[in-house]
Amino acid sequence: MKSLACKDMGMKDCGFEVRTETADEAMMIAGDHAKRIHPDKMKEMMKTMTDPQLKQAMMAAVKNV
Numbered sequence: 001m002k003s004l005a006c007k008d009m010g011m012k013d014c015g016f017e018v019r020t021e022t023a024d025e026a027m028m029i030a031g032d033h034a035k036r037i038h039p040d041k042m043k044e045m046m047k048t049m050t051d052p053q054l055k056q057a058m059m060a061a062v063k064n065v
């Protein structure tokens with residue numbers, strides 16, 4: 001399984017973690033969560049990173065569990 005935790009994406013105070021079969025699914029759910037719960041942080045990240053960079057950063061935070 002794949003795991004993606006908010007704290008690994010820089011949201012240190014958030015305990016959100018998603019576990020799914022595929023990395024794509026984990027990134028989709030975590031991305032959706034981040035947009036809803038951390039809109040300011042997302043805006044900040046999207047200012048400094050392009051879409052592919054953001055996806056790459058999320059991919060790097062995905063762990064095998």
Ligand SMILES: [Zn+2]
Binds near residue numbers: 014016
């Ligand atoms: Zn979060």
